[in-house]
Amino acid sequence: METRDLYKVLEVGKGASQEEIRRSYRRLARKHHPDANREDPKAEERFKEVQHAYDILSNPEKRREYDEGPRAYFGARAPAGGAGGAGGGFDSNFSDLSDLFGSFGGAFGGAARGAARTTRGEDVTVSVSLKFKDALKGVTTRITAPVEEECDQCGGTGAAAGTARRMCPECSGRGMRSRDQGFFAFSEPCGRCGGEGTIFERPCAGCAGGGRVRTNRQVTVKIPAGAKDGMKVRVPGRGSGGRKGGPAGDLYVVTRVAGHPVFERRGDDFLVDVPVSFVEAALGAEIEAPRPDGEMVKLRLPAGTQEGKRFKVRGAGAPRARGGGEPGDLVVRVRVVVPKKLSRREREILEVLAEEREEDVREGLLRVAGQEL
Numbered sequence: 119m120e121t122r123d124l125y126k127v128l129e130v131g132k133g134a135s136q137e138e139i140r141r142s143y144r145r146l147a148r149k150h151h152p153d154a155n156r157e158d159p160k161a162e163e164r165f166k167e168v169q170h171a172y173d174i175l176s177n178p179e180k181r182r183e184y185d186e187g188p189r190a191y192f193g194a195r196a197p198a199g200g201a202g203g204a205g206g207g208f209d210s211n212f213s214d215l216s217d218l219f220g221s222f223g224g225a226f227g228g229a230a231r232g233a234a235r236t237t238r239g240e241d242v243t244v245s246v247s248l249k250f251k252d253a254l255k256g257v258t259t260r261i262t263a264p265v266e267e268e269c270d271q272c273g274g275t276g277a278a279a280g281t282a283r284r285m286c287p288e289c290s291g292r293g294m295r296s297r298d299q300g301f302f303a304f305s306e307p308c309g310r311c312g313g314e315g316t317i318f319e320r321p322c323a324g325c326a327g328g329g330r331v332r333t334n335r336q337v338t339v340k341i342p343a344g345a346k347d348g349m350k351v352r353v354p355g356r357g358s359g360g361r362k363g364g365p366a367g368d369l370y371v372v373t374r375v376a377g378h379p380v381f382e383r384r385g386d387d388f389l390v391d392v393p394v395s396f397v398e399a400a401l402g403a404e405i406e407a408p409r410p411d412g413e414m415v416k417l418r419l420p421a422g423t424q425e426g427k428r429f430k431v432r433g434a435g436a437p438r439a440r441g442g443g444e445p446g447d448l449v450v451r452v453r454v455v456v457p458k459k460l461s462r463r464e465r466e467i468l469e470v471l472a473e474e475r476e477e478d479v480r481e482g483l484l485r486v487a488g489q490e491l
């Protein structure tokens with residue numbers, strides 16, 4: 119077995135970046151993977167050689183040691199001789215083709231591993247229950263939002279004070295593990311180190327090593343006037359804190375507005391039913407209707423108003439919670455009420471009325487019948 123330069127094995131220059139090394143490794147590992155070269159007994163050997171070179175050069179510490187004195191590595195771990203050689207099979211986490219293909223350009227690429235990566239905090243959504251009146255007029259309210267923050271004790275590193283990081287023994291610093299699923303294997307972030315590639319000798323007591331703590335944050339939120347049920351109010355930067363200096367996520371407050379027994383909301387309009395007697399409807403009358411803001415509005419009912427007739431009171435609906443503009447309208451719907459009980463006098467009057475109207479009704483019926491014939 120001839121001793122070869124690891125940089126030449128990976129076909130990269132001495133000054134290659136981690137990204138270049140990773141890319142080259144993946145290309146070569148695919149090319150020489152035994153599964154793709156079943157006819158070639160030398161493939162496994164070449165594959166192992168590439169893997170070995172990558173093991174060293176992808177790890178900054180090992181790479182530095184190799185650069186200073188490469189011989190030590192060849193002595194310690196010479197590539198196995200030929201197919202079916204010592205060791206029997208592959209010990210690398212990247213030994214499956216699907217793993218190599220699968221992680222191409224994926225979210226768990228080498229660039230994302232180990233290195234300090236700033237991540238935006240998660241958005242957090244909470245709901246707030248509002249009274250009808252508060253939703254209409256707008257309200258400033260305090261809510262409790264369960265958010266995640268960087269741990270105070272360790273500043274988000276997850277390490278106990280005075281503890282150093284060391285390479286994760288589970289994944290040998292790769293941050294990824296491969297999991298077999300029948301014929302295929304999938305790579306997933308290492309469970310031990312969470313994809314970081316390094317672990318702490320002693321985890322922080324404040325966060326159990328996770329670097330994050332859950333906390334209930336009190337947030338004052340301004341609900342705009344005219345808020346509808348299910349409206350999302352965004353509070354920028356009040357969600358979970360970012361990682362490693364990344365920006366915080368946003369807080370979304372979803373409004374839950376109680377229904378009203380009298381007013382039915384339709385967009386920014388309100389519908390209200392106002393009962394009137396059949397006498398008022400027939401003769402015309404001045405009536406009063408309630409507005410959602412608690413005021414009353416006077417309406418002139420013309421003579422002969424029909425059941426279900428609607429009157430619009432402009433601007434008496436809900437303010438536009440978004441984008442401004444004219445507020446909605448109040449729609450007053452007339453409900454003609456027929457009395458269930460009559461006094462003796464009312465009955466007498468109505469009976470007179472009935473006699474007078476009898477002729478009209480007959481004539482009307484005959485007219486309709488005649489037309490149909």
Ligand SMILES: [Zn+2]
Nearest residue numbers: 286289308311
């Ligand atoms: Zn790990």
Ligand SMILES: [Zn+2]
Nearest residue numbers: 269272322325
């Ligand atoms: Zn901590």
